[in-house]
Amino acid sequence: MADAQLMKGILEGCVLALVAKGETYGYEILSELVRHGFEDLGEGTLYPVLTRLDKNGLISCRKAKSPYGPIRKYYSVTDEGKKYLEEFLQSYGKITACANSVLEER
Amino acid sequence: MDYTSAKNRLTGEYAEAFEKAELYAMCCDMYGSRLNEIMMDLADMLLTAQDKGMPAKKVVGDDMEDFCRSFFSVYSTKDKIAGFLTSVYRTAWLVFIVELISVFFSIGEKGFNFWTHRSDITPYMVGVLAGMFITCMVDAVFKKMMFRLQKMRTGIYTAVIFAVIFGAAFIAPMVSGGKIFNVPTAPVLIGAGAYVLIFIIARAIIRHKNTGSITKKGDPYRISMKKDIDANVVFEHEKMFHKRNAKLEKRGKPLHTAQEFTAQIKKNNRISRVSTVAAICICVVCSLFAVVTEAVTNSIGSALMFGAVLLPVEAVLLFIFLGPGVFAERVQRRMIETCDRENLTIIELAERMRALPQDAQEETE
Missing domain, CATH: 1.10.1900 (c-terminal domain of poly(a) binding protein)
Structure with missing residues (x-):
C-alpha cells in the first residue's frame, strides 16, 4: 500500500519526463520504465496515468496507424507539461533531499 | 467490434x-x-x-x-452515461418505428384520431423488454462472478443474454394468456421521435467538436476499421479452417486441405449470393401479388395506398435482415477474388498478410 501511494505521484512525473524526451507511445514508455527498474509496473497502471496527463493538458496525443494495425496514440509534451515538469523536478528534489536527510539520521 | x-x-x-x-x-x-x-x-x-x-x-x-x-x-462515469444514452437512443428508434407502423396501418380505419389512438403492443414485445430488464439485473449482480469464471468466453456471454431475452419473449405470452397491452400512440411516438432528434443533433455537435466532421468519417478508429475489414475476414476464415479440422481430427475423419476449404468457401459464397437474390425476388413478387389482390378486391386507390405503406416497410425489413448478410458476402467475395488473382488458398493468403507490414497489406487488398 505504501508503495502504491509513493508510486502514484512519482510515476506521473517519470512518465512526463519520458514523454518530454520526444514523441513516444505506450509500449515504448512501458519498456523504458521497466528498463529503469519499475519491474512490476504494468499497462494497467500506466494507461490511467497517460489518460490523466492528457486530460490535464500536460501531454498531447496524436493518433496514427501502428505497424501492427491498430490506431496508436503518440504522445508529446505540451508547454504546460514542460512547465509542470520543471515544477515537479524542483518539488521532487526538495522532498527527496528532506526525506534522505531524515532517513539517514535514523 | x-x-x-x-x-x-x-x-x-x-x-x-x-x-x-x-x-x-x-x-x-x-x-x-x-x-x-x-x-x-x-x-x-x-x-x-x-x-x-x-x-x-x-x-x-x-x-x-x-x-x-x-x-x-x-472509462469514466461520463462514458457510462454516454453509453446508456446511446442504448436508449437505439430503443427509441425501435419504439418510434413500431408506433409509426401502427399509425400507418390505422390511418384508413373509421374514426381514426391520432391524439386518441392507442396502439397494440403484443405480449412478445413486453417479453423482450422484460428479458432486457432481467439481463441488466443478472448482469449487475453476477458480472464479477462471471468474469472470474476462467472458461467464460465473450461469445458464450452474448449467447446467454440473447437466450434470456428470447426466452422471456416466448414465456411472456404464456403468462399473460395472450392478452394485448394498449398504449397511447401520440405521447410515445412524439417522445421517442423527439429523443432521437435531440440525440442526433447533440451527437453531431460533439463529433464536430472532436473530429471536425458531423459524420463518422472523421473518426480515425472508423477509418482504421474500414481498412482492416478485409484482413480481418481472411484471419476469421483461417480460424474457421483450423477449428473445422480440429473437429474432424477429434472424430477421426480425414482433414480438409487448404484447397478443399477454399473451394468450399467459394461454393458457399455463390449459394449465399443466389439465396439473397431469390429472397428479394420472392418478397417483391409476394408484395406485387398482395397489391394486385387489393386492387381487384377493393379499389386502385386503396391498392396504391397499401403499396405506398408496404414497400418502404418491406425495404427497411429487407435491409435489416438481409443487409448484414449481403455485406458479409461482398467482403468474402473480395477475399476470394484476391485468392483467384494471386493463385493462393485462403490459408496462404492469411499467412502472407500476417507476414507483411500493415501498409503492404492494404496495398495487397
Whole structure:
C-alpha cells in the first residue's frame, strides 16, 4: 500500500519526463520504465496515468496507424507539461533531499 | 467490434489477456466508441509486446482482475452515461418505428384520431423488454462472478443474454394468456421521435467538436476499421479452417486441405449470393401479388395506398435482415477474388498478410 501511494505521484512525473524526451507511445514508455527498474509496473497502471496527463493538458496525443494495425496514440509534451515538469523536478528534489536527510539520521 | 482485426493477430497468452479484458468490459456494461478506443490501445500494446517478445505478464501483471480494474478506470462515469444514452437512443428508434407502423396501418380505419389512438403492443414485445430488464439485473449482480469464471468466453456471454431475452419473449405470452397491452400512440411516438432528434443533433455537435466532421468519417478508429475489414475476414476464415479440422481430427475423419476449404468457401459464397437474390425476388413478387389482390378486391386507390405503406416497410425489413448478410458476402467475395488473382488458398493468403507490414497489406487488398 505504501508503495502504491509513493508510486502514484512519482510515476506521473517519470512518465512526463519520458514523454518530454520526444514523441513516444505506450509500449515504448512501458519498456523504458521497466528498463529503469519499475519491474512490476504494468499497462494497467500506466494507461490511467497517460489518460490523466492528457486530460490535464500536460501531454498531447496524436493518433496514427501502428505497424501492427491498430490506431496508436503518440504522445508529446505540451508547454504546460514542460512547465509542470520543471515544477515537479524542483518539488521532487526538495522532498527527496528532506526525506534522505531524515532517513539517514535514523 | 472495431478492434477485432487487431485481436485476431494476437496469439497465446496475449490473446488470452485481451479476451479477459474484453469480457471484463462486457461484464461491466462498457461499450461505444470510448471502449473501442481503450481496447484498441490495449491491442496495440499487446501486439507490440508479442512482436518484441515481452511477456504478456509484463503488460497486464499477475492479477488480471486488478489489471482490468485499474486499466478500465479511465472509462469514466461520463462514458457510462454516454453509453446508456446511446442504448436508449437505439430503443427509441425501435419504439418510434413500431408506433409509426401502427399509425400507418390505422390511418384508413373509421374514426381514426391520432391524439386518441392507442396502439397494440403484443405480449412478445413486453417479453423482450422484460428479458432486457432481467439481463441488466443478472448482469449487475453476477458480472464479477462471471468474469472470474476462467472458461467464460465473450461469445458464450452474448449467447446467454440473447437466450434470456428470447426466452422471456416466448414465456411472456404464456403468462399473460395472450392478452394485448394498449398504449397511447401520440405521447410515445412524439417522445421517442423527439429523443432521437435531440440525440442526433447533440451527437453531431460533439463529433464536430472532436473530429471536425458531423459524420463518422472523421473518426480515425472508423477509418482504421474500414481498412482492416478485409484482413480481418481472411484471419476469421483461417480460424474457421483450423477449428473445422480440429473437429474432424477429434472424430477421426480425414482433414480438409487448404484447397478443399477454399473451394468450399467459394461454393458457399455463390449459394449465399443466389439465396439473397431469390429472397428479394420472392418478397417483391409476394408484395406485387398482395397489391394486385387489393386492387381487384377493393379499389386502385386503396391498392396504391397499401403499396405506398408496404414497400418502404418491406425495404427497411429487407435491409435489416438481409443487409448484414449481403455485406458479409461482398467482403468474402473480395477475399476470394484476391485468392483467384494471386493463385493462393485462403490459408496462404492469411499467412502472407500476417507476414507483411500493415501498409503492404492494404496495398495487397
